[in-house]
Amino acid sequence: MRGQFHTDGIMDRNYWIFSALLTLLVTCNLLSGQAWADPMVYVVQSGDALSSLARRYNVTVQQIRDWNQLDGDLIRIGQQLTIHPERGSRRRTGSSRSSSTVHTVQPGDRLSQIARSYDVSVADLVAWNRGLDPDRIRVGQEIRIQRQGREVRRITYEVQPGDFVARIARRHHVSINDIVRWNDGLDPDRIRIGQQLVIYVEGPEQPSRSVGRANAGRLVNGEQLPGHRGYRIRDRDRAWATNETVRYILGGFDTVLRVHPRAHRVAVHDLSRERGGPMRGHRSHQSGRDADFAYYQRRCSGGTCPVRRVRPDNLDVETQWTLFSHWIRHDQVQYMFVDYSLQRVLYEYARDQGATASQLDEWFQYPHGRNTARGIIRHQRNHADHVHVRFTCSDDDDECR
Numbered sequence: 485m486r487g488q489f490h491t492d493g494i495m496d497r498n499y500w501i502f503s504a505l506l507t508l509l510v511t512c513n514l515l516s517g518q519a520w521a522d523p524m525v526y527v528v529q530s531g532d533a534l535s536s537l538a539r540r541y542n543v544t545v546q547q548i549r550d551w552n553q554l555d556g557d558l559i560r561i562g563q564q565l566t567i568h569p570e571r572g573s574r575r576r577t578g579s580s581r582s583s584s585t586v587h588t589v590q591p592g593d594r595l596s597q598i599a600r601s602y603d604v605s606v607a608d609l610v611a612w613n614r615g616l617d618p619d620r621i622r623v624g625q626e627i628r629i630q631r632q633g634r635e636v637r638r639i640t641y642e643v644q645p646g647d648f649v650a651r652i653a654r655r656h657h658v659s660i661n662d663i664v665r666w667n668d669g670l671d672p673d674r675i676r677i678g679q680q681l682v683i684y685v686e687g688p689e690q691p692s693r694s695v696g697r698a699n700a701g702r703l704v705n706g707e708q709l710p711g712h713r714g715y716r717i718r719d720r721d722r723a724w725a726t727n728e729t730v731r732y733i734l735g736g737f738d739t740v741l742r743v744h745p746r747a748h749r750v751a752v753h754d755l756s757r758e759r760g761g762p763m764r765g766h767r768s769h770q771s772g773r774d775a776d777f778a779y780y781q782r783r784c785s786g787g788t789c790p791v792r793r794v795r796p797d798n799l800d801v802e803t804q805w806t807l808f809s810h811w812i813r814h815d816q817v818q819y820m821f822v823d824y825s826l827q828r829v830l831y832e833y834a835r836d837q838g839a840t841a842s843q844l845d846e847w848f849q850y851p852h853g854r855n856t857a858r859g860i861i862r863h864q865r866n867h868a869d870h871v872h873v874r875f876t877c878s879d880d881d882d883e884c885r
């Protein structure tokens with residue numbers, strides 16, 4: 485008899501949870517109020533893979549296969565794919581404030597740069613903007629950027645010493661015009677320290693939190709690093725991180741493949757565990773902001789560069805610097821631990837690419853010696869076979885140190 489009651493209790497509870505979930509689902513659907521938009525036609529670019537397209541449009545690889553009657557993963561440059569971004573099953577329920585952003589063309593803008601800054605392709609921009617001629621854009625022209633299916637959340641950003649609006653915009657992947665639009669009456673040339681700015685950033689409704697320090701912290705609502713053509717993950721159970729860390733890593737490797745379509749993959753070793761905390765073999769990696777990557781090497785058999793000791797003449801400096809400079813220029817990294825022996829070739833390459841003396845000084849510990857506490861790129865023991873990257877805290881994460 486008691487057993488019977490017990491079972492009933494569970495059934496009652498299950499029923500209650502079930503109906504609550506159902507109500508939630510229905511409510512979310514009503515709230516998001518989506519109208520099925522027309523499918524888009526995407527023209528395959530060099531470097532594209534089904535997996536990266538799936539991620540970009542928040543759909544699954546299988547959905548893209550189904551919509552285009554594809555059997556495998558093979559796609560070719562110029563091929564047209566039908567995609568229904570709003571039907572993505574990877575879309576999580578939550579608020580989607582806006583489905584598109586407008587970029588107003590600034591003096592000196594080129595379409596390829598605009599595409600890069602929004603992590604989309606030129607072909608996307610052409611598809612989203614009727615009559616857009618990639619070779620002829622004019623200052624003041626408005627270009628629509630689709631953000632369908634992605635969740636957006638509102639944060640309040642407090643202006644820090646040394647900030648300027650362009651930098652804040654770059655760091656949050658929005659345009660200066662967006663920030664002006666979201667903050668009534670803002671004069672972008674006159675912001676003051678401590679001023680609060682409203683910014684809408686992409687990310688889930690329940691954002692991740694990096695709590696405490698990287699060597700004594702934890703991770704809440706972490707996200708697992710998805711696959712990417714640019715890297716190979718050693719252990720998915722040790723590939724958890726904050727939403728921002730994941731976004732920064734994907735953006736970095738997207739850029740690498742855009743600039744170097746034939747780049748090898750690199751091995752990704754550990755990030756953090758699902759809930760962070762201590763992890764065997766690492767002192768830090770506890771709060772979802774650390775990641776270890778193999779170096780890009782001139783010779784890597786099998787297409788993936790492994791974690792192994794690299795000498796300066798075997799470092800693929802061009803590709804490595806593309807990755808590093810993406811993160812540095814977007815203010816996404818706090819530190820990168822790189823053996824001192826490898827810093828010089830990177831430094832000289834960055835200089836040859838036009839980095840100024842003050843940029844070099846800000847970015848590199850070299851040539852001041854391996855024991856000096858300076859530079860984003862600095863020496864730590866045991867980093868001749870991999871680079872350890874500490875990504876920045878997100879601005880609305882007060883518990884992150």
Ligand SMILES: [Zn+2]
Nearest residue numbers: 774775776872
């Ligand atoms: Zn590490």
